[in-house]
Amino acid sequence: MIDLDWIAKPFGPGDIAGDGTKKLLGTSVATPSLLLRETAQNSWDARLVDEVPEYQMRFRRIGGEVIGVLRDHVFTGTSPSSGLAEVLRSPGVEAIEIHDRGTSGLDGPTNNDSQVDEGEPTNYRDFVLTVGAPRSRTLGGGTYGFGKAAAFRASTCGTLVIWTRILIAPGQFEERLIAAAVNPNFQLGNRRYTGQQWWGVRPQGDDSSVVQPVRGTEARAIGEAIFERTFAPGETGTSLLVLSPAYEDGRDSFIAESRAAVPINLWTKRLPNQASSRRMNISLTVDGEPIHIADSKDSRVIAAKEACLQAVRHAQAVGDGVEASAEVDPSVTVEEIWCRSPRTLVGHLAVTPCAVPPGDPFKSHENRVTLMRNQAELVVEDREYPSYRNMIGEWVGVFKPVRELDSAFSASEPPTHDSWNPNSLESAHKRLVNTGLRRIGEEVRTFLAPADAVEDEPQESASQLAAALGVLSRPVAGRSASAAPRPGRQSRDVKARTSKVEVTGYELVPQSEDGDPSTAITRITLLARSDGEYVRVTPKLDIGIDGRNSLGDPDEVYIGSWNTSEGVKYDGDGVRVRSGETFTVDVCYPDGVAIDCTFLGEDA
Known part of the structure; x- marks a missing residue:
């Protein structure tokens, strides 16, 4: 069995430190759900025409001979900042094996600088060598490099083994295997490295960071020694091994969350009797035993x-x-x-x-x-x-x-x-x-609530605010002069209150260089007022004349963003804030008109 070469990426101009790669996805989704969503989306995008793709996540414990292959033949070196060496010293290692079949596999060129014709596949380099590469498949669901980042986030040592089988000509297949890791940056000797590492084949005579996968029978020998699910004759697809998963709340909890994430995120692929072009066969196993995933018969x-x-x-x-x-x-x-x-x-x-x-x-x-x-x-x-x-x-x-x-x-x-x-x-x-x-x-x-959509709360009309906002946009020819502001108008004239929300100020946001010159943006400052802990704020926006009369076509008035203590949110339906919090909302509308804004508040 071949021993793989360890290739670490040295820092070059514009490089991102390795652990920064994992941060690109943020933390808005729990790891089990994120891992399943991203890898399943990539599998769906890679599906073959006229085949129902297979997607499976296997929770397993590896030891003995498998750890020996990983330690002696695959991971022949590692960075001092990696926890991989410690993981491989353990007598048993937790792992998640994820595979798809009935997919194209990671085809295309295996180096990042090759020019390819439009429409030609670049799946290998998008997944293995590039972070955040958009899928070339029209209207697909995933982003290949980010699916990889999700898998790295799921590993405590940031390490994956990747095995793929592709069709290179009618009846001719090629297997490729490579391992990759994303760790904090480190230094060896006088040279700094990003923390991104690969284990594969270094081209002969090349001491740079260029890396190629193991191919053919050598790839198959390592793959079959490591993975439980191998390739049947004629099958193509990809298998990932996530080493030492981040079971923050324990293994059972991670498995339970993954199991629940399937019907939450992938239920559309499991409808009974739907066309094969819409289906994906999805399964989970734990220590070799399949587990039931809830469907429409259960819920x-x-x-x-x-x-x-x-x-x-x-x-x-x-x-x-x-x-x-x-x-x-x-x-x-x-x-x-x-x-x-x-x-x-x-x-x-x-x-x-x-x-x-x-x-x-x-x-x-x-x-x-x-x-x-x-x-x-x-x-x-x-x-x-x-x-x-x-x-x-x-x-x-x-x-x-x-x-x-x-x-x-x-x-x-x-x-x-x-x-x-x-x-x-x-x-x-x-x-x-x-x-x-x-x-x-x-x-x-x-x-x-057809007859009474929203329960009214005591509130003042926001027409004063609408009239005041007319000050902030250039007047429109033919509009009533009464729409113009009265001299000496003070900020108290622009307060619009409900029992839970108070408008305390506003300002016109300067036009950005790349902004739409026909759109104005006003930033309104709001104060949440309630005896409860949280207030749910819902906007009602319209175009007004004289700050009172609706034009009946509010499509062009919309929420650009809310800025709260929890960060920026983009939700035109409203936002939840803490009582007593001051926050802002950017309202977008056609330049040169007055707008009518009301903010409804209720305990949340």
Whole structure:
């Protein structure tokens, strides 16, 4: 069996320290959920045409001969900042083995500087050599390099073994194996290293950081000695071994969270009787034994979500032959989500009542709208609407944008793919995504309480604020002169209060060099006032004339961002803040108009 070469990356211009790579994903998602989401999305994107991909996560303990192979043949050296050496000295090591089959595997060139033609695969270098490389597959779900970063985050020693099998010509396959680690930067002799390391083959006569994978029979020999799931004849795909997983709350807790994360994040791939082009076979095993993953037979919440998705598919007429003939549950309400200016169909929202029985494993996941992309149909976010008056009880919903806007919603996602942030988009797409999210909230509000969507609280009209904001934008020709500010107007004239929120100030945000010159932004300072610990703040925005009369078309007035003690948030539906906290909100609107802003507050 071949011994791999250890290659550490020395610092060069513009390099990021290795442990900084793992921080790129942030910490908004718990490690079990993040690991499953990112690796499963990559597997889905790599699926082969006319095949149902297989995805499996195996929790195992390795020892004896396997540790010997890792210690003696794979990890032939390591950085002093790595915990890998200590891990390999243990008689038994925890590991997570993740594999997919029925996928393309990590094909394409194995070096980072080769030019490839448009449409040619670069999966190997995107996953192994590059952090955050976008998937070239149209409207896919993942980002290859970030899937790798999620796996590194899941390992206490930041170390993976990667084994892949690809098709290089009809009937001809190639196996590739390499190990990689991301650790804190370190120094050997007089040279500094980033902490990124690989174990593979160093090209003969080359003492640089260039590294190639082991190929062919040598790769197979090591792979079959390490991995439980090998490759059957004709199979392609990829296997990862995550060494020494970060079981912060214990192994059983990590497994339980991973098990729950499958139906939360991947339920769309497990619908019974759906077209093979939409399915993925997903499983988990613990010490060689398969474990049950809840589905629609176990949970009314999942069953209701599936009914909503089928209704949205039917409305959007994707036309794969299943949706057209599938029966739509009559309890599901489907609404078109439109932007009025410009008039554009943004997507479809399906909502349905969902009486959740005691003992439902996903009891805490009702009363949410699942947001997902049109074609990938991978869950982006389960969005809650806690401030809405609810007259029907428990419910669930599903929203998908239309295919034409899929790329706009995709572009608004952060690397973790767990939210839509319209503020990151250019003006035209920002307006469509922002309006879509706001319209979803409006339709949910109407569904829950058709006659009286939100319970009124004692409040003052914000018309004074709207008139005052007219001061901050240039007057529009033909507008009433009364829209102009009165001389000597003081800040007390712009207070808009409810029993829970007070507007204490405002300022016009200067236009940035790359900003939209037709859009003005006003930053409003708010104070949360309540005897409770938290206040939920919900905005009501419109364009006004004389600060009082609505134009009835609020699409062009939207929340850019909230800035609270917990950081910046991009949520047009509102924000939760601590009582007594002063925070700001950026309101975006067409330059030259007055706006009508009301902020509703209630204990949260």
